């Protein structure tokens with residue numbers, strides 16, 4: 001869409017975002033799309049060269065396979081022969097080669113830890129790394145865990161200065177209720193800091209404390225009802241989860257520890273947890289963009305923080321594919337509900353359907369009532385960035401509008417210092433503008449808010465701004481309410497748009513701290 005060479009991938013119309021550090025996808029040869037890879041990997045061809053055998057791989061052996069035509073990579077203890085995937089890798093062959101013949105887990109996680117490599121590379125699996133036998137876990141240590149104290153051994157990678165002080169939990173009961181209390185020992189804990197899922201007897205509560213994740217994961221000793229309540233005492237960082245017993249009997253213990261129970265792990269090292277959400281409705285918003293409404297299970301508590309995204313997962317021709325999407329509100333004009341209603345059960349997405357895309361046509365084919373796995377939220381936008389902001393400038397292209405929805409509404413309602421919010425919305429044609437009438441109504445109702453559209457391929461009747469992001473457009477648009485006003489600029493759109501935008505903003509003397517770009 002924005003000055004991108006026509007043969008490049010993502011295609012000019014694609015909505016891929018810039019990733020941190022300015023990484024971007026490389027052009028792939030014809031016939032090397034993800035769908036082509038899925039076809040090849042399901043073709044029955046021997047992609048490992050081992051005729052279906054799985055082997056234990058020593059470090060010496062792994063090191064030997066470090067060439068493009070013979071390339072093995074280890075991720076989380078499993079070794080894959082990625083030679084045949086090389087040409088299909090959207091990040092390019094050179095990027096993949098950085099991990100050739102070695103353990104690529106850290107590299108992989110730094111770039112795209114959400115990519116579902118297990119499923120995509122199923123047919124490339126060579127085997128496991130040969131490891132020395134693990135020391136059996138002390139059963140008594142496991143048992144002790146349920147008293148809520150965090151053993152030192154489970155506090156991975158925490159420097160006492162930087163990391164949060166060790167959280168703990170406790171539980172108590174009445175005849176009909178069981179209350180689990182989490183002491184985070186942290187003040188800025190809110191309802192969106194805790195994600196709870198309980199299925200059958202498995203209870204999982206993940207608390208986000210700064211850049212760490214504290215997990216309570218228990219097989220409950222007795223049945224509880226589906227619904228529960230959550231309360232956060234913000235000033236002391238205490239979280240109370242009240243479960244309703246199915247039978248009014250006294251519990252002798254809370255249950256038994258499950259995987260990673262009572263551990264505090266850097267957030268980047270936690271796997272993505274998914275729960276199945278039901279498709280409730282699908283509404284046309286523009287000719288190619290739809291508003292999807294998904295319902296969380298009754299036994300889940302999850303609120304996606306402002307500016308963050310989640311991952312949706314679909315199984316396409318037997319391969320699990322994961323793509324990121326940014327939840328929005330159902331409308332720009334409805335009440336700002338989230339902080340008020342703790343158990344908001346619906347998640348809304350504005351999603352552009354690419355007829356030749358892999359994921360979105362599949363999503364579009366889902367029937368009302370079907371289920372889609374939705375991950376925990378991710379993203380590096382911090383609401384504190386909006387504190388005391390006076391001028392908020394939002395630069396969005398296409399569905400790069402989605403993170404702006406919540407930021408815009410939150411700022412108008414919750415930031416008392418705010419004087420001005422301006423949205424510059426880049427699209428190809430008038431028909432592509434998402435929620436145009438709502439944006440105009442909001443601008444009419446709230447004099448602090450203003451929207452300006454820029455079209456790259458307008459009809460001859462279009463009287464507004466035209467073209468692509470440029471110094472002239474930006475310097476006209478970015479007029480502060482006062483010379484020294486506190487300003488925040490948010491930018492989101494296809495890679496070239498975001499990259500160019502950030503460069504232009506720096507040229508206009510906006511500092512790094514004043515700019516937030518959205519990434520996967």
Ligand SMILES: Cc1cc2nc3c(=O)[nH]c(=O)nc-3n(C[C@H](O)[C@H](O)[C@H](O)COP(=O)(O)OP(=O)(O)OC[C@H]3O[C@@H](n4cnc5c(N)ncnc54)[C@H](O)[C@@H]3O)c2cc1C
Nearest residue numbers: 009011014324325326351352356357358359360399402520
């Ligand atoms: C953090 C984040 C948040 C996001 N939030 C949203 C959101 O809220 N809403 C939204 O709609 N999107 C969002 N996206 C984009 C989304 O994740 C997907 O990238 C998008 O939906 C496209 O998916 P797809 O699989 O259907 O298309 P893809 O298969 O990725 O294809 C996209 C386009 O590229 C073309 N193409 C595919 N393969 C090739 C190839 N090899 N060579 C040339 N062209 C090719 C296709 O024909 C199509 O036109 C977000 C992305 C990020 C990173």
Ligand code: HEM
Nearest residue numbers: 019023024025090091095096099104107108111115117120
């Ligand atoms: C371990 C070394 C690897 C490195 C350094 C690397 C790097 C990259 C880079 C730079 C990109 C493009 C930028 C981006 O989308 O964020 C990318 C995209 C991608 N990579 Fe890798 N990669 C590695 C391994 C793998 C492996 C093993 C897979 C296995 C399936 C994989 C699958 C993908 C996919 C699917 C994308 C596209 C993501 C999207 O849709 O946005 N990568 N990679």
